[in-house]
Amino acid sequence: MKTSKKKRITIGTVNIGERARELVEDAFLRNRISSGRYVRRFEELLEEFHGVKCAVAVSSGTDADTIALSALKEDGVNEGDEVIMPALNFISVANSAIHAHLKPVFVDVDRKTFNIDPDLIEEKITNRTRVLIPTHLFGKPVDMKRVLDIAEENDLFVVEDACEALGSRYKGELLGTFGIFGTFSFYVAHIITTGEGGAIITGDNRYDGILRSLRSHGRACACKVCQLNVDSGECPYRFDVEDGDMEDKRFYFLRIGYSAKMNEIEAALGIEQMEKIEEVITKRNENLTYLSGILEDLGEYMVMMRQEAHEFISPLCMPMVIREDVPIERADIVNYLEERGVETRPTFGSIPTQHPAYRFLGYEYGSFPNAEWIGRKGFYVGIHQNIDKGDLEYIAECIHDFFKLKGLR
Numbered sequence: 001m002k003t004s005k006k007k008r009i010t011i012g013t014v015n016i017g018e019r020a021r022e023l024v025e026d027a028f029l030r031n032r033i034s035s036g037r038y039v040r041r042f043e044e045l046l047e048e049f050h051g052v053k054c055a056v057a058v059s060s061g062t063d064a065d066t067i068a069l070s071a072l073k074e075d076g077v078n079e080g081d082e083v084i085m086p087a088l089n090f091i092s093v094a095n096s097a098i099h100a101h102l103k104p105v106f107v108d109v110d111r112k113t114f115n116i117d118p119d120l121i122e123e124k125i126t127n128r129t130r131v132l133i134p135t136h137l138f139g140k141p142v143d144m145k146r147v148l149d150i151a152e153e154n155d156l157f158v159v160e161d162a163c164e165a166l167g168s169r170y171k172g173e174l175l176g177t178f179g180i181f182g183t184f185s186f187y188v189a190h191i192i193t194t195g196e197g198g199a200i201i202t203g204d205n206r207y208d209g210i211l212r213s214l215r216s217h218g219r220a221c222a223c224k225v226c227q228l229n230v231d232s233g234e235c236p237y238r239f240d241v242e243d244g245d246m247e248d249k250r251f252y253f254l255r256i257g258y259s260a261k262m263n264e265i266e267a268a269l270g271i272e273q274m275e276k277i278e279e280v281i282t283k284r285n286e287n288l289t290y291l292s293g294i295l296e297d298l299g300e301y302m303v304m305m306r307q308e309a310h311e312f313i314s315p316l317c318m319p320m321v322i323r324e325d326v327p328i329e330r331a332d333i334v335n336y337l338e339e340r341g342v343e344t345r346p347t348f349g350s351i352p353t354q355h356p357a358y359r360f361l362g363y364e365y366g367s368f369p370n371a372e373w374i375g376r377k378g379f380y381v382g383i384h385q386n387i388d389k390g391d392l393e394y395i396a397e398c399i400h401d402f403f404k405l406k407g408l409r
């Protein structure tokens, strides 16, 4: 009987090996647990992996989005300007626009990709639109060619939310490297985890100092000691300020920043995982291919994530959405799976019409039919690097059994 299976097949996974333990121990021995040389090493690994000049580690993916948007304020984006994003998204992407004093504007998603529908973007562009956030949901790449063309024609910044997509590629290029900024989350459910954590990457070095200043209260000093924080040295420019009463540069602030630094313990976990990143991504991708194959016959009942020829997906999970004409409630299948040890999550929902937090914007239910359908009928299961073929076969068997029980097989 399925219920005898003790193992729980989780959405996310935590991998803490010898290497991370040694680094954590070293941080303890050095009495250095706030941001330091391990945070910088983690950033270097992200820079090397993505082939970019600058990665800035922060305390969450939400902070990564918020700081990326705030940095654009130094490049002509003004308070109240509009940020276009998909209606189906994790809530924090909309929250980050609000935290940065910008206005989120929502676009419905494509039913097959679960991502922003490029055909619907242009009708939402106004003279206040300045930024486009094409979230790569569940690790699936957005049609970046279309998005970049629209952004170029309309003079918009692209901030790629790749929080769920570390290692995914669009036409061979890593996600996060197309926009002015790419953002990542290292929360436990994500591709790699530092417990809590995030990062911003950019190929534009002009932003390096701005991002580092914003994550640390808006500090003025751009020297290695203050910004890279690699060790507890003394700032060589400490008393260089000549501005009225202020002379100590470490406590002199240029902009309104955030308190969003990563710490050494988180970075230690991140270093170990970035050193094994190719293995992690390969395994997740193999799991997606295998699970897609053994669930293919259920395509008439559910829409599932598919990898197209121009993509390489490093998946967060395997999303499935029950088709509208199939007489099955999401709660039934979700409960069936949970009782059998298969963890599930709902597929987020339409932020403007299915979450009370955004009702104040006044959108009518029905305005985002695809996002709402996915929000009503979708769920996902894990396919992370510690899930093996046997686990995937078990998940597929449970799902097949459920449809049989409902007389649909």
Ligand SMILES: Cc1ncc(COP(=O)(O)O)c(C=O)c1O
Residues within 6 Å of the ligand: 059, 060, 061, 062, 063, 065, 089, 090, 092, 093, 135, 137, 161, 163, 164, 185, 186, 187, 196, 197, 198
């Ligand atoms: C697409 C997306 N963006 C941003 C975030 C925010 O990341 P965090 O939870 O690290 O703040 C998440 C979190 O799950 C996410 O899924």
